[in-house]
Amino acid sequence: MARRRYGCRVTAGTAARRGRIDKRAAILEAALRTFIRDGYGLARVEAIAELAGVAKPTVYNHFGDKETLFRVFILDGASRTSDHMIAALAALAALADDGDGDGDDLAGDLSRVAREVIDCQLTEEGWVLQRLMYAEAARFPDLFDEALARGGARLHNALAGRLAHRGRLELADPDTAAAHFLALISGDLPALSALGTRKVSDAELRTAIAAGVDTFLLAFAPGRRPAGRDTRRGWRAAAMDSGNRT
Amino acid sequence: MARRRYGCRVTAGTAARRGRIDKRAAILEAALRTFIRDGYGLARVEAIAELAGVAKPTVYNHFGDKETLFRVFILDGASRTSDHMIAALAALAALADDGDGDGDDLAGDLSRVAREVIDCQLTEEGWVLQRLMYAEAARFPDLFDEALARGGARLHNALAGRLAHRGRLELADPDTAAAHFLALISGDLPALSALGTRKVSDAELRTAIAAGVDTFLLAFAPGRRPAGRDTRRGWRAAAMDSGNRT
DNA sequence: ACTATATTGAACGATCGGGTTCAATCAATC
DNA sequence: GATTGATTGAACCCGATCGTTCAATATAGT
Numbered sequence A, B: 001m002a003r004r005r006y007g008c009r010v011t012a013g014t015a016a017r018r019g020r021i022d023k024r025a026a027i028l029e030a031a032l033r034t035f036i037r038d039g040y041g042l043a044r045v046e047a048i049a050e051l052a053g054v055a056k057p058t059v060y061n062h063f064g065d066k067e068t069l070f071r072v073f074i075l076d077g078a079s080r081t082s083d084h085m086i087a088a089l090a091a092l093a094a095l096a097d098d099g100d101g102d103g104d105d106l107a108g109d110l111s112r113v114a115r116e117v118i119d120c121q122l123t124e125e126g127w128v129l130q131r132l133m134y135a136e137a138a139r140f141p142d143l144f145d146e147a148l149a150r151g152g153a154r155l156h157n158a159l160a161g162r163l164a165h166r167g168r169l170e171l172a173d174p175d176t177a178a179a180h181f182l183a184l185i186s187g188d189l190p191a192l193s194a195l196g197t198r199k200v201s202d203a204e205l206r207t208a209i210a211a212g213v214d215t216f217l218l219a220f221a222p223g224r225r226p227a228g229r230d231t232r233r234g235w236r237a238a239a240m241d242s243g244n245r246t
Numbered sequence C: 001a002c003t004a005t006a007t008t009g010a011a012c013g014a015t016c017g018g019g020t021t022c023a024a025t026c027a028a029t030c
Numbered sequence D: 001g002a003t004t005g006a007t008t009g010a011a012c013c014c015g016a017t018c019g020t021t022c023a024a025t026a027t028a029g030t
Helices: A021-038 A045-052 A056-063 A066-092 A106-121 A124-136 A141-150 A152-166 A174-186 A202-220 A229-242 B021-038 B045-052 B056-063 B066-092 B106-121 B124-136 B141-150 B152-166 B174-186 B202-220 B229-242
Strands: none
Touching (some): A021 A045, A021 A066, A045 A056, A045 A066, A056 A066, A066 A141, A106 A202, A124 B124, A152 A174, B045 B056, B066 B106, B106 B174, B141 B152
């Protein structure tokens, strides 16, 4: 039998976890690939082990059972994805106190934030987390709550804070504004991407984001008309003239 | 062995389907219950048969195999749910041509439509269809496309047509307006309802709908200020005064 | 009554998959 | 070197599940 080569054993600092950290990481990466393809129910522990290049007992050594592996995968993923999204909010810095400001580009800032948040969501991991949450909501209700607390709620709160201090927005409630912003920029994504199973073109993304940001600004910053303002009025007139109903 | 009692056999008019129509309906209803609890992968055909009060071979007689049963369930469900939602759009009748109209209640109409569309979505069937679509998107990509064509796309198009002819709205593009309306009124639902696994209170629903309709009107009917307009401006001033950042 | 179709309870075949055991080997620490 | 924890390939256990077969019974149409 050939000599075997392994990496470092976990040190006492991570006593709450068993096994070697490189094996753990490989297992979680393999879990991602397997859950993407098979979901939770049809994903096999043996397949995950093979993909990770470890023995099946090693998976059980690290995670105890399939369900625990799944929970760790979901919660780690929710935190990580949300961290990335929250970092993207930096583009929404508070407005400097230097007057009316020609340097202010609210629309541009919102668009950049939207693009980065959506890019996080459009990752394979982003989608598999969402799909798995939907799929398993009934079976693991506590898991949904915790993932929401680590993921979506954190993003939402961070965005609300940013919007509250951005300036030049009329907000009755920053929570509502944040929720609506996220809804407007991402509402088209499930259909465009077939729930994450297809690639969305750059043009489609830009269009969806621009429309979402436009509508957001119309509602929450009415003093700042987006470029398409006159086009809107013109369209309405045309519809009244045509008189048809689809 | 006791005498057995059965219903009517299918007539030649439905030759494309096998078996008795009452058995078929019972199987599809049992499939709903089983998919709600177990999803697709872990749902057992034998469990569905028991719940339906039929023998397992009967399920196979009607549907051939588990996957076909699933496909039929999804597509029939998408059509039915979308039919109900589209019917709800009747509240958005075109504005009568009688001038500026004190009888016009755009906000009220939109709220009624929103409430009915959301009530359809909040049914057990509505949620299980959505959860199943997310869960199985990667395994059955063609199914998603067809369900979208029968469901979401039909609703979207019908709503766009209604909005286009409602009057008093400034729409650059009725498609975008429809998409944004649906996004605004339903964006909170996944979190509020824990993806359909919890009941949403009437107060929560009313709040979410009112906020969504308000924002929609601000963006698409800016001449019609919702009641909360002054509150919004007041809040912004308070935020600037407090100076904190969450 | 006759015929054809549908349904049934029981049983089966083949395969599967979560979790476990085992003894040998490896790796890190003292 | 000794000790301890981690890993491994192979094998196992046991319950499960999709799909099928069978002969008897029921039902609907002619």
